[in-house]
Every structure is written in structure tokens, then in C-alpha cells.
Amino acid sequence: MNNETKVQAKEARVRQPWTAKRVGNLLLNNALIIIMIIAVIYIAIKNPNFTQPASVINILSQTAAYLPAALGIGGCIVLTGTDLSAGRVVGITACISASLLQNAANLANKMWPEIGTLPIIVVIVLAMLIGAAVGCFNGFFVAKFKLHPFIVTLGTQLILYTVLLLYVQMGNNKGMAISNLDPSYTGFVKGSLFKISGTPVPNYVLFAIVLTAVMWFIWNKTTFGKNMFALGSNEEAARVSGVNVFAVTVGVFALAGAMYGFTGFIEGARIGSNTANTGLNYELDAIAACVIGGVSFVGGIGKIRGIVIGVLMLRLIFVGLTMVGVPQDLQYLIKGAIILFACALDMRKYLVKK
């Protein structure tokens, strides 16, 4: 019976004629990819440097740096929520990571001279735990008091900014940029294990690949992931089916927080000079990447693949536009237009014509 229906479905698909409407739909549904390809070809012709390994690796590295936060926020969007505190979490964890991994040889410029250089793994875990703790806090308010995540994380964002401002004034730092990083830290993040056509690939690209794989596994292969999607799709259905709604909500926000924490750890070394402005507006880039990649605010819909494409696309456009000489001022307009276009295309799929 089931095989029969399968065969019939296949035949129906083959028999469908290639009408203008079908071609049009196909083009529209893949419009973003098509535009991206056209843009790449155009930029490559205008500026041949664009396709050089150095430029490609640059785009990849930037994508890798922004990816973890987007992967985290994607889960919040699947729950029909959002997370506005992401940027500040990145800022705090970047400053903390940097301050704990300063060069001990230069004691006078060290924020905490009494603490030696900590093992890197301890700092990674600490950064992710801090992020997860903030996530738990967000998730608790969302799940317990049924507040919209927009409100909760707006509050957290503001609270965290004060925490961040106070932190950079602590110890010997007195509000200065936190730099003078230990070479082991910068080496671990920015160093590279291998080169492609002579250009070194920074390690954080590898970290991003690993994190993407882990997140893909969590989203698609675990009960937690399936529960997350079910919850985003229909909370009441999940509840009456025996899903622990509270735990899943807190879990999604905590996981997102851990991702921001990891991003903070990377950014601390990547930027090298961290202030209270580190991480500013990261959440907006991450949310933009998610919606471009088809993680829908409708809830219950989204793919890791889409998020990767979304982040890549935003970076591609920034780097590419700069390379063909489009002024920075215009780039925001283009970014905004892409977000609107992407979301309109996305909603098209859910609109039922009557």
C-alpha cells in the first residue's frame, strides 16, 4: 500500500508539465540563491580579487565568526520568540574571556594581575556557562510567566549592559579596552592548522564547522530538538502530549546563551581589543541571517542549512559590496532590502490564497 502511494506520488511529480507558472514558482522559491549567484558573478567580473583565496577565506572566516550566535538565536525563533540579549552576552563573555587570558608577561597592563593565565578550556567552559546562565534566566521568565521573549530579552539586554559597563571598570582596567592578550589565546583562535592555496584558514572556522554539526544533530536527531519544533509549532499540542514545555523552553534559551558565550570567547581574541561596545547589535545580524535563511517567525520551521546560508549571504554582501566600491552608507539599505525581500518570499509559502 505504502509503496504504491509512493510510486504514484513520484509519477504525479514526473507528469507535471513545465508550465510558465511552475517555472515562475521555482524561480521565486529559489530567488535568494539565484540573486546570490548573480551577485557573486557580477562582483567577480568587476573585481577579480573577489574570487582569490584570500578573499574567499576572508568571507568564510567572517561567516564562521557570526555563525554560532545565529545558530543559537535560530532556536529562539523556532519557538516563535527572539533574543535581543545576544549581543550583550557576546560582549560580556568576550570581555571576561579576554580579561582572564591576558599576557602575564605584561603585568602592569593586566586587568586581574593576581590571576595567572588560565587554561583556555576553563575559559571556554566559563564563557559558555555564563551565556547559558543568562539564557536560563531569559527562558525562566518566558516559560514561567508567559512573557513574550521580545520583552524579556529587551530587559535582559539593558541589565547586561550595566553589568558589562561595571565589569570593564573593575580590577586594573578602569574602563579601558581589554587587550594585551596572551599569545596562547590568540593563537588558539586565530592561528591555523592548514592553508588553502597559501592562505591560512583560522581555527575558528573549524570550531564553527564543529558547532554547526553539533547543532544540526541536536535539532534533527534528538528528542530535545524534536520537542523544540513541536513546541514552536503548537505549544498546547506539545503540552497535552506530555512534553515538558518549561524545560524545553529554558533549554532552548540556555543553548542559545551557550552559543553566544562561545561567540564571545572567539570575538575576544578576534577583535583583540574589547570594550563595552563589543558585541553591539550582534543579535540583529543573527536574527537577519536566520530570517533570510528561512527560519520563520511563524514558529516550528527552520533548518540549520538555512541559517548557514543566511549568515554567508550577509557576509558575502558586505565584503562583495565593499570590493566593488559601494559606499558603506548604502550597504545598510541593501541589507534592509534583502531582509524584507527574504521574509516576503518566505511568507509567500504560508499564504493560502482564497
Added chain:
Amino acid sequence: MEQPALLEMQNITKEFPGVKALDGVSLTVRPGTVHALMGENGAGKSTLMKCLFGIYAKDAGTIVLDGKEVDFKNSKEALENGVAMVHQELNQALTRSVMDNLWLGRYPKVGGIMVSEGTMRKRTREIFDELDVHVDPKAIMSTLPVSQRQMVEIAKAVSYNAKIIVFDEPTSSLTEAEVEHLFRIINMLRQRGCGIIYISHKMDEILRISDDVTIMRDGKWVATRQAATLTMDEIIKLMVGRELTNRFPPKDNVPGDVILEVEHLAGKYTRLKDASFQLRKGEVLGIAGLDGSGRTEVLENLFGAMTKESGTIRLHGKEIKNKSPREAIKNGFALLTEERRATGIFGIRDIKENTVISNLNSYLRGGLRVNGKQGSLYLSEKAMKKDTDWAIQAMHIKTPSQSTQIRSLSGGNQQKVIIGRWLLTAPEVLLLDEPTRGIDVGAKYEIYQLILDLAKEGKGVIMVSSEMPELLGICDRILVMSGGQLAGEVDARNTSQEEILTLAAKYV
């Protein structure tokens, strides 16, 4: 008869702020039987089941399952202890697949955290085969018709291997054939020794499928009888608490001249293929048909809520377009939508706002008077209150005040508010889609009376309903839709349910 009970609920009491929803209700279910639970809306049936299922915490009373006292804290506990429920509202994750929904909350695992898709697919197939359900386990829920989604929900409840299964209005979106299918499944469960609690408003179903019937009224237990000893009239009497001699008010409207002519109406994106008919002044015209036969589509295409492919509409001989609901309202049309909660009421807004919303232009006051036309600076509170008062009185709406949130009224009163809303726009043609759906027996009578009064006032009424007796009871003529086409027209006085059903199956 004297087997030990599978489930005994004793003296269950549940209070919500201001309302005693359940007052010492008892229910006993024997293994291998179907126990019907009946009562008007608001009688407490669903509340009782939610207390059993752990969604609400009961204030007093005991629940004994299989000889052991239980008190479930949440639905997960209930499910694990062999109590499953098919919920009234389809609670499903629509963006997910059939099998993801089926195993939600208890995914088969490998290695502790991983979900085993293979096992899931295999077990889904097994359950579907056993129940003779033909649905692709990997299909996305939102792509399935409502009836198939309902079958998935039923399969899900069965798959828990529960001892007690609660069906809360399971047939509301099923076709006749699917209802038969459901009854086969229920009979199978009965033979396995399960106890079934069956909640429904449909008397004929209850009398066919159930062994025992418990009737509730206003949160109290009224009677428990053997189904074989009951008649439909007795059930109604017990439910309403008074004798309902007539289910329908006397028909004394007199159809006059033709006011509306519709020719070859067809929808662009919807399944309405072809419908031509006329409506007379003072007439109640019924539309019958199976779910999905295009009944609702006739009304919504006429009203401009759906896009028309073709067709002409003439009102008083003059052709009109009705391209959008705004235009239709201007032309004197009004539509009472099928899904009251989703597209009828503005739940958290009050009675007044819900009443005046379609007629705001007539409350504009102030500003400059140009060419004798009323200025339009602000909305007159006084005028709105006056009209709302009129609606409350004319429609017999039971509400504490005008500023009560409409969602806190009963379904029947909500429906009356919406009818009042439309009457304020002084329509000539009223389109009513399932005007009595989810409304209890007593309130139905009042709605019927309202409809007939409107006809007597000279309005044309077109009414879609899936309840055949009500169409036969208050309509003059009945159009029967089948497969998106008009299959026939019958005179309500000289027809039978059989004739209508035959027509309804014409193009299926």
C-alpha cells in the same frame, strides 16, 4: 453488568473564580464499554475530563483507576498510567510530520538522546495498518485535510495502549464514511476491554455507539442510564432540564419576490466549481452538503472573502461585483462566519466593540459639516452604547454589561452579538455559515427564532449547515452541494434526509 469498574470518578468538584464548574460529579466506566457523556455546552463535560487528565487540578473528589486511587498532576502522568484523550480542538504541531506528531512526548530513542526515525516509521505503519488508516507517516500535518488529521489524533490516542480513552467530540470534522471507520475502531477497542468515554452532541451517534449514558447539567450530575433504555427526546429533556416540545419555532415567514440571482459562481483558488441559484425576499435558503463540498465557498465567494473565477451576481436585477467584503457590506450583504472563535469574535474586546465594529461610520460626529454630510472627527460613545443596548435587547443577549469581554460569554450569546453586529449594517442578504455550531440546545431555538424573524422582516437569508434536521426545520428551500457543484435543489417541506444525502453524494 456487575464487573468491577475500570474507572470510578467520585464527587469531583472544581471551582474557578466565581463559577462552580463541577459540583460533586461522579462517573463510572466499566471495561469493554462505551460511556457517553452528554450535556449542553458549559455543562462541565470537558472540565471533568480535564480533571481526569491532569490538565486541571480537582478541588475535591477521588479518582480510582483499576482499583488504585490516582491523581494525575499533568497529562504526561495520565498517559503513562493508561489514560489517553482525543482533544476537541485539534492540538497538533502542523509544521511537523505525521509521525513526529504521533510520538510527540515519547519519541523512541537510541543511545539515550537520539530519536530513532526508523523505529518511529515502523511503529507508525504498524498502528496505521492495525487501524486501517491510510496516511503517509512522513507527510507534513498542514498538508492533510482536517479529517485525516483527526484520524492521526485518534491513532495517537490508541497507540498509547490506554485502558481509558476519552473522545471529545471526535466526529465534528469527519465524513459519514470516516465516522463509520471511527466506530469500527471504537468497537475494536471495546472488544479489547478498554473503557471509552465518548463526548458528543450528536444524539444518533450516542444512541448507536454507547452502552451507558451520563448526562450533566450546569456542572452537576443529572442521570446515568443504559443507552438502550433512552430516546433522543428523553436525553434532550435531561440535558435541558425542561421539556423541549418543539426543537424549531413555528415557520411563518412568507417568501416574496426574487432579490438575488447568482449564475455560475466559481472560485479561483477554492473548490467551488459551479453554482447558480436565486434567493427570495423573506426566504430562508439552506445549503446542505458534506464537509468540503463547497458550501462555505458559496457564501464566501458571494461575500468577496474569496476570489471569484467567474459568475454573475444580480441584486434587484442590477449586477454587482462584491470583490471584497467591504464592497459586499456596502451592497447590503452580511456574513456570519463558520469559525466563530477564529473569524467571528474579537475575543478580548468587549461586547460594545464587537457589536459596532462593522458599522463605525454611522457613529462619526463632530468636525466640519460639508455639503450637509456629517463631519467625521470622533466616534460618538453615546450612539454606540445606544446601538449596543438595542442589540442586547433585540437579540436577548445575556451579558452582565456592555464592557464584558465577549470571550467570557457562552457560544450562543457570542453568536447573538455577531448577528446583532450585522443587523446594525441593515443588510438585505444575510449569509449564515453554521449559525448554531457549538451552541447548546436551548440557545439553538433562540437562534432559529431570530433567523425566522429576520426572514419575516423581509430579509433574504442563506444558511449553511451540516445538521440536516435544522435545515429541514427552518428552511424554505435547500440547495445541495456536491464536489464543488450544485447537485440539486429541494423543497424543505417535501424532502427527506435520504434525498438530500443522495444528492450530496452525486459528484463525490
